[in-house]
Amino acid sequence: MSFRFENNWLKEPNLEEVVVDSWGVNDNIKIVDRVARCANKLKGWGRRKRTKFKEEVDACVREMEILR
Numbered sequence: 001m002s003f004r005f006e007n008n009w010l011k012e013p014n015l016e017e018v019v020v021d022s023w024g025v026n027d028n029i030k031i032v033d034r035v036a037r038c039a040n041k042l043k044g045w046g047r048r049k050r051t052k053f054k055e056e057v058d059a060c061v062r063e064m065e066i067l068r
Contacts, residue, residue: 003039003040003042003043005042006046009042009046009049012049015045018041018042018045019038019041019042021041022037022038022040022041022042023037023038024037
């Protein structure tokens with residue numbers, strides 16, 4: 001599975017924290033490995049964001065159905 005950065009992530013308040021934590025400034029690793037690690041962390045983070053968003057939408061749909 002390839003990595004694709006989503007531009008809407010730039011609006012997320014904790015994106016910088018994920019990138020800084022995964023980049024490993026003090027780690028002595030190659031840039032290619034650094035980028036790969038960052039991409040893997042962002043994939044997981046993005047997956048969790050999508051799941052949470054879907055759950056919130058589902059909850060709103062259920063609430064709208066109740067209110068009808």
